[in-house]
Amino acid sequence: MKSAGGRLLTGLELDRAADRPLHQQLHEQLKGQILGGALPSGTRLPSTRTLVSELGVSRITIVTAFEQLTAEGFLRSRAGDGTYVDSLWSDRAPARPLPRPPLSERGAATSARGTSLFTDAPHSWAPSETESFVASQVAASAFPAAAWKRLLGRHAGRTDQSLIGYGDPHGLRALREAISEYVNDVRGLDCTPDQVVVTSGAQQAFNVLSVLLLDAGDTVLVEDPGHISGRLAFQSQGCPLHGVPVDDDGAVPPAVDDGARLACLTPARQHPLGVAMSPVRRAEWIAWAQRNGGWIVEDDCDSELRYRGKHLPTLFGLDPSRHVIMVGSFSKVLSPSIRLGYCILPEDLVEPFATASSVIGRPPAVLFQAAMADFLAEGQMHAHLRRSRKLYAARQEALLEALGQQLPYRLHAAPVDSGLHVMGWLHGAEDDVEVARGLAARGVYTYPLGEYRVTRRLPSALLIGFAGTAAEHMPQAVGRMAAAWDAWERSSARR
Amino acid sequence: MKSAGGRLLTGLELDRAADRPLHQQLHEQLKGQILGGALPSGTRLPSTRTLVSELGVSRITIVTAFEQLTAEGFLRSRAGDGTYVDSLWSDRAPARPLPRPPLSERGAATSARGTSLFTDAPHSWAPSETESFVASQVAASAFPAAAWKRLLGRHAGRTDQSLIGYGDPHGLRALREAISEYVNDVRGLDCTPDQVVVTSGAQQAFNVLSVLLLDAGDTVLVEDPGHISGRLAFQSQGCPLHGVPVDDDGAVPPAVDDGARLACLTPARQHPLGVAMSPVRRAEWIAWAQRNGGWIVEDDCDSELRYRGKHLPTLFGLDPSRHVIMVGSFSKVLSPSIRLGYCILPEDLVEPFATASSVIGRPPAVLFQAAMADFLAEGQMHAHLRRSRKLYAARQEALLEALGQQLPYRLHAAPVDSGLHVMGWLHGAEDDVEVARGLAARGVYTYPLGEYRVTRRLPSALLIGFAGTAAEHMPQAVGRMAAAWDAWERSSARR
Numbered sequence: 001m002k003s004a005g006g007r008l009l010t011g012l013e014l015d016r017a018a019d020r021p022l023h024q025q026l027h028e029q030l031k032g033q034i035l036g037g038a039l040p041s042g043t044r045l046p047s048t049r050t051l052v053s054e055l056g057v058s059r060i061t062i063v064t065a066f067e068q069l070t071a072e073g074f075l076r077s078r079a080g081d082g083t084y085v086d087s088l089w090s091d092r093a094p095a096r097p098l099p100r101p102p103l104s105e106r107g108a109a110t111s112a113r114g115t116s117l118f119t120d121a122p123h124s125w126a127p128s129e130t131e132s133f134v135a136s137q138v139a140a141s142a143f144p145a146a147a148w149k150r151l152l153g154r155h156a157g158r159t160d161q162s163l164i165g166y167g168d169p170h171g172l173r174a175l176r177e178a179i180s181e182y183v184n185d186v187r188g189l190d191c192t193p194d195q196v197v198v199t200s201g202a203q204q205a206f207n208v209l210s211v212l213l214l215d216a217g218d219t220v221l222v223e224d225p226g227h228i229s230g231r232l233a234f235q236s237q238g239c240p241l242h243g244v245p246v247d248d249d250g251a252v253p254p255a256v257d258d259g260a261r262l263a264c265l266t267p268a269r270q271h272p273l274g275v276a277m278s279p280v281r282r283a284e285w286i287a288w289a290q291r292n293g294g295w296i297v298e299d300d301c302d303s304e305l306r307y308r309g310k311h312l313p314t315l316f317g318l319d320p321s322r323h324v325i326m327v328g329s330f331s332k333v334l335s336p337s338i339r340l341g342y343c344i345l346p347e348d349l350v351e352p353f354a355t356a357s358s359v360i361g362r363p364p365a366v367l368f369q370a371a372m373a374d375f376l377a378e379g380q381m382h383a384h385l386r387r388s389r390k391l392y393a394a395r396q397e398a399l400l401e402a403l404g405q406q407l408p409y410r411l412h413a414a415p416v417d418s419g420l421h422v423m424g425w426l427h428g429a430e431d432d433v434e435v436a437r438g439l440a441a442r443g444v445y446t447y448p449l450g451e452y453r454v455t456r457r458l459p460s461a462l463l464i465g466f467a468g469t470a471a472e473h474m475p476q477a478v479g480r481m482a483a484a485w486d487a488w489e490r491s492s493a494r495r
Numbered sequence: 496m497k498s499a500g501g502r503l504l505t506g507l508e509l510d511r512a513a514d515r516p517l518h519q520q521l522h523e524q525l526k527g528q529i530l531g532g533a534l535p536s537g538t539r540l541p542s543t544r545t546l547v548s549e550l551g552v553s554r555i556t557i558v559t560a561f562e563q564l565t566a567e568g569f570l571r572s573r574a575g576d577g578t579y580v581d582s583l584w585s586d587r588a589p590a591r592p593l594p595r596p597p598l599s600e601r602g603a604a605t606s607a608r609g610t611s612l613f614t615d616a617p618h619s620w621a622p623s624e625t626e627s628f629v630a631s632q633v634a635a636s637a638f639p640a641a642a643w644k645r646l647l648g649r650h651a652g653r654t655d656q657s658l659i660g661y662g663d664p665h666g667l668r669a670l671r672e673a674i675s676e677y678v679n680d681v682r683g684l685d686c687t688p689d690q691v692v693v694t695s696g697a698q699q700a701f702n703v704l705s706v707l708l709l710d711a712g713d714t715v716l717v718e719d720p721g722h723i724s725g726r727l728a729f730q731s732q733g734c735p736l737h738g739v740p741v742d743d744d745g746a747v748p749p750a751v752d753d754g755a756r757l758a759c760l761t762p763a764r765q766h767p768l769g770v771a772m773s774p775v776r777r778a779e780w781i782a783w784a785q786r787n788g789g790w791i792v793e794d795d796c797d798s799e800l801r802y803r804g805k806h807l808p809t810l811f812g813l814d815p816s817r818h819v820i821m822v823g824s825f826s827k828v829l830s831p832s833i834r835l836g837y838c839i840l841p842e843d844l845v846e847p848f849a850t851a852s853s854v855i856g857r858p859p860a861v862l863f864q865a866a867m868a869d870f871l872a873e874g875q876m877h878a879h880l881r882r883s884r885k886l887y888a889a890r891q892e893a894l895l896e897a898l899g900q901q902l903p904y905r906l907h908a909a910p911v912d913s914g915l916h917v918m919g920w921l922h923g924a925e926d927d928v929e930v931a932r933g934l935a936a937r938g939v940y941t942y943p944l945g946e947y948r949v950t951r952r953l954p955s956a957l958l959i960g961f962a963g964t965a966a967e968h969m970p971q972a973v974g975r976m977a978a979a980w981d982a983w984e985r986s987s988a989r990r
Contacts, residue, residue, distance in 0.1 A: 098785065100817065140658075207856065215711070361698060367832065
């Protein structure tokens with residue numbers, strides 16, 4: 001037979017100055033000890049007399065508390081044998097508890113890859129500035145830290161409700177105005193500030209659009225190979241994906257209607273292959289949407305980082321029937337850490353999108369919205385883009401030169417007109433996922449094309465990012481890639 | 496018959512220095528003009544001879560481009576009658592375009608309320624600091640703007656990859672450590688930094704948990720009346736809701752297993768009614784999870800803003816079987832505009848959650864994470880909480896006094912131990928949603944209890960927030976509420 005002994009008495013703290021009567025305090029605390037396991041089922045409590053003397057309270061206080069606890073099932077009295085802790089838990093807990101439920105199907109699929117090769121973790125935040133081949137990595141040194149800090153400082157001291165509260169679900173008005181001018185300048189896209197909704201990056205936009213436009217089971221057309229993040233967003237919403245192949249003109253629309261409700265496309269720069277969608281294809285996709293009553297989500301990723309040639313008109317701008325929603329992001333052109341992107345929407349979708357967006361993720365941090373509005377309105381973004389294009393063009397050139405000199409026997413890479421990575425097509429028959437894993441295990445991070453496939457068989461290739469490595473470090477960085485590759489090859493030959 | 500005339504010629508810009516052959520440039524640009532509508536279907540192009548002289552290119556350049564455009568369906572030659580723009584669009588576009596698809600079922604449900612009474616828009620960001628009864632509104636003047644600005648300034652100039660990149664999907668390590676200490680201090684919750692994942696507020700956490708744990712069609716138990724935002728998150732994921740009633744001991748677990756897979760609960764302070772869940776109920780809910788193999792999401796909202804009494808232990812801390820996930824947020828205790836919250840998870844759920852979270856919304860703005868880590872670690876949060884509790888307690892007192900003096904014939908409100916609003920129970924039989932609308936139309940914003948119901952019939956009440964109105968302004972503010980109510984009553988009596 002267990003006894004509560006000293007532990008019970010030391011654990012209790014009754015406060016005579018509190019509003020709550022002492023018997024209630026005693027009741028609550030004993031209950032807490034029982035629930036917390038400090039007084040296990042079967043423990044015999046000290047006698048009322050002992051408690052009166054130890055706690056310095058009246059007998060009625062103790063009796064009242066004990067009676068309540070007994071009534072609630074926490075205590076049990078045995079005639080002539082004192083008071084015992086009854087089992088609140090074992091009365092209620094099942095004899096054989098069921099195991100926890102598993103993850104949902106889509107949850108398991110969404111989280112299956114873990115923090116693996118496919119996305120930002122762990123390598124895009126771990127590597128140093130001087131050396132990374134991660135395709136999504138921007139140059140930290142190119143970030144206009146001083147200007148950004150100054151703009152943040154301008155608004156950080158404000159305590160007006162517009163900056164301290166949740167913020168307008170559509171985004172800060174000044175930022176919506178600045179974005180509508182920005183997309184006109186850099187993308188030739190004609191829209192009003194009312195058609196802009198600010199999001200926490202493109203990823204949030206994909207998720208909101210999934211909820212808004214798709215029910216579970218609705219099929220989504222995605223490019224194959226295609227943008228992993230966008231695809232995961234739709235998949236995490238329980239929507240089956242159909243891959244459409246990509247050729248030199250971009251994604252190929254399905255010849256017959258397959259019942260898909262939405263197509264997610266990257267016409268400006270196919271991700272990851274890098275081709276710009278041809279004008280004919282653009283017309284064909286818009287016809288697809290009109291013929292089948294489908295939505296098009298135009299993922300405009302990387303479009304501003306163009307080194308050569310001009311942009312073709314956006315699908316959004318080409319489509320008079322308003323089947324297209326454009327998604328843009330400042331992650332690549334400025335920094336992913338500020339979590340700002342935007343959607344350009346047909347007028348009648350603006351309110352539903354803003355409402356769904358505020359349900360799903362709330363408006364993004366208002367301070368950053370205010371700073372970004374100024375950054376755009378004061379022309380700093382244009383200056384930053386000019387600098388970035390020059391910097392990245394030089395880094396691309398250095399990468400291609402180093403690859404050509406040091407790895408010509410492994411892969412072939414051609415220059416790209418825009419974006420942050422080149423495709424390194426492997427000469428050998430190795431599985432690119434295996435190669436990327438082998439390199440990653442040796443500290444050299446790339447993305448394998450295989451991770452971007454939906455169902456289509458693709459040649460082996462690595463996405464090799466050039467933005468994260470300074471031009472002058474490129475030869476050594478590629479040298480380390482070559483060495484890691486050799487080491488991986490030796491170790492896999494041994495197995 | 497239309498003629499392209501001068502517009503065609505001025506619109507073309509051929510670059511002899513470009514890599515691309517001139518005929519390709521001409522081809523692309525003509526295609527672009529046709530697709531863009533600058534050259535409508537039926538337009539007659541100038542003759543080859545004219546173009547040779549106007550553009551200063553060879554005949555073969557023009558013929559090659561025209562041939563390609565003709566092959567692609569953009570142009571059409573009529574023997575002896577020159578070259579015309581063919582209709583790329585009308586060939587592809589369906590004769591009778593289908594209308595755009597409607598919103599998804601869940602999208603329509605999610606966005607149905609528009610920017611209405613129920614959430615942050617428009618009134619929580621619009622009203623002035625001196626006067627608001629919106630329950631979710633914090634005091635902008637209480638925001639520690641100077642300290643926060645200083646902390647932002649400390650990190651804003653940094654350009655290391657950890658601050659410029661996407662950020663660790665789990666959240667900044669320093670912040671995870673600070674949060675694990677914080678929840679121990681303020682909530683008595685024992686967890687390691689490894690069990691903490693930083694989110695963009697509670698709302699993102701609900702959404703990630705929906706995807707991770709629920710497939711479409713899985714039933715979710717929610718409190719009735721209950722937290723609107725959490726409920727909307729599950730609903731937006733296509734999950735049917737079952738309401739469980741709330742009494743003075745908190746939410747009542749279902750007597751028999753109804754197949755629900757997850758229960759979303761607010762034990763610390765039932766939202767919106769304000770009761771703390773009793774220990775017995777806590778045990779019963781944990782037993783529910785163990786018996787049915789269900790998840791519990793413990794929404795710890797408002798728990799730190801406690802004016803009286805102590806916290807009961809969290810469900811997370813009470814449950815050894817790890818069925819519970821706790822969701823916390825800094826929106827109410829600091830500001831919703833910084834978009835920071837957290838999940839405390841059983842160890843084996845940490846990686847799946849972090850991965851799903853980075854798919855669904857990416858890690859929150861890293862700069863704010865760095866500042867928040869310092870804010871917590873340097874003890875500023877504790878100082879801020881002390882000040883806030885004092886400020887809000889005074890505001891609550893002022894509100895109750897003013898309501899008692901000016902609106903005793905309309906409603907009865909009792910003091911609350913924690914949170915940012917009191918319940919104003921209406922004496923009359925008016926529909927509270929109608930009352931709230933009537934007041935809102937006159938510039939006085941409250942939330943009606945009716946908006947929080949799932950299916951249960953509830954007495955009429957308004958949630959009246961006290962945090963957004965200075966104590967000295969309370970009498971006038973309540974006076975304006977009384978006047979608005981009178982005016983609404985008169986106008987509805989006339990109808």
